Amino acid sequence: MISSSSPAIGPDGTVYIGSGSGALFALGHVTLPSPPRNLQATTGDGYVNLSWEPPEDDGGSPITEYRIYKSNSSGDEAFLVSVGKKLYYNDTNVTNGRTYSYFVTAANRLGESPASNEVRATPITVPTAPVNLQAISGDGYVNLSWDPPEDDGGSPVIKYVIYRGNISGYEAYLATVSNVLCYTDTSVINGETYYYYVTAVNDAGEGPNSTEVSATPLSVPSAPRNLRATSGDGYVNLSWDPPENDGGSPVTGYRIYRRTSSTNETLLAVVEDVYYYNDTTVVNGQKYYYSVTAVNDVGEGPFSTKASATPEAMPSDMSQKTPGGAHLRGPFFRCPC
Known part of the structure; x- marks a missing residue:
């Protein structure tokens, strides 16, 4: 039955308007709107932004609202919200990393349109710090x-x-x-x-x-430089120059190694950050070979070049007595007449 209110829409969508005498006159035919067009979704940190365009055909009756449907899986959307006549909606009830499906419908006085195109969106944000x-x-x-x-x-x-x-x-x-x-x-x-x-x-x-x-990258020192050996009666005096590169950590000491022609090289002594050593544990007439390494907090560096020396006793003719009996050590040279 058609209502006598003016205007009225019949079950078939025909619009009627009443006259002063109570008669109804048909004005036209109303249909459901066509679907909203070009639904799009953009995502961000904790949101999905939806936007769309009006239907091409409002069915002969102005659009009264848009209805948004949402789901966690495609094809299973449920009613989410009505936004009136707005052409956008920002959904903040989402979880980053989860994918959501949406479609939108338009409604006029007759009813609700078919669904728009479906869109899927996954809100994301930048990672937290490593x-x-x-x-x-x-x-x-x-x-x-x-x-x-x-x-x-x-x-x-x-x-x-x-x-x-x-x-x-x-x-x-x-x-x-x-x-x-x-x-x-x-x-x-x-x-x-x-x-x-x-x-x-x-x-x-x-x-x-x-x-x-x-x-702070570090390494062991490079080798000490210019190792020199001078000998005397019962001693060998060693001296050297510091490494060109301390490896990024100060040299803390040096290690002196010694060998003979018949023995293996062994550690002789460890000294602090000085550039000399006097070896008195030698036998006159025996040739000795020496090398030195530098040490820092990282460890021990490579060997220096070798130096050798042979300690010798002073010849007996290098000693003469004074008239008082004291010994003088030579050599002595006769003055020319």
Whole structure:
């Protein structure tokens, strides 16, 4: 039965309008709207933004509202919200990394349109910082290692970015690696301190900095230079110059090694940071071979070049008595007449 209110829509969608005498006159035919067009979804950190265009055909009656449907799986959407006549909606009731399906319908006085195109969206954000960054240094390198972020932001980590500086807090880009958890920096100088942090990157972008770590690459010293040996009666005097390179750590001492032609080289003595040693544990007439190494906090460096010497007793004719009986040690030379 058609209502006598003016205007009225019949069951078949015909619009009627009443006259003053109570008669109804048909004005036209109303249909359901066509679907909203061009539904699109953009995502961000904790949201899905939906937008669409009005239907091509409102069915002969103005659009009164748009209805949004949502699901965690395609084809199983349920009513989410009505947004009136707006052409957009921001869904913040989402979880990063989870995929959602949406469609929209339009409604007029007759009813609800068919569904729009379906869209799927996965809200994501950048990863949190890598954790447990560590630096281990050696001779000409710094080894970095870290653990992945606690939260990948809903999108897998695809790479890591390493930053380095010579001053804490002033790091600059150093390198990018794929989804691995280590990096070896060989562009370093022994003895210099370096500061590092690492970031993680996913499809949403680059995350925050890890904690900062520092490392100072070191090595053992190079060999002492210019080893010299001079001998006398019951002694061999050794002297040398320091290494050209202390390995980035100050030399703390030297080790003296000795051998003869019939014995193996053995450690003779350890001295502090001095450049000489007097060996008095020798036998006159025996030839001795010496080498020296330098030591720092990292360890012992390579051998110096060898030096040799043969201690000799002073010849007997080098000693003469004075008239008072005292011995003088020569040599003595006769003055020409």
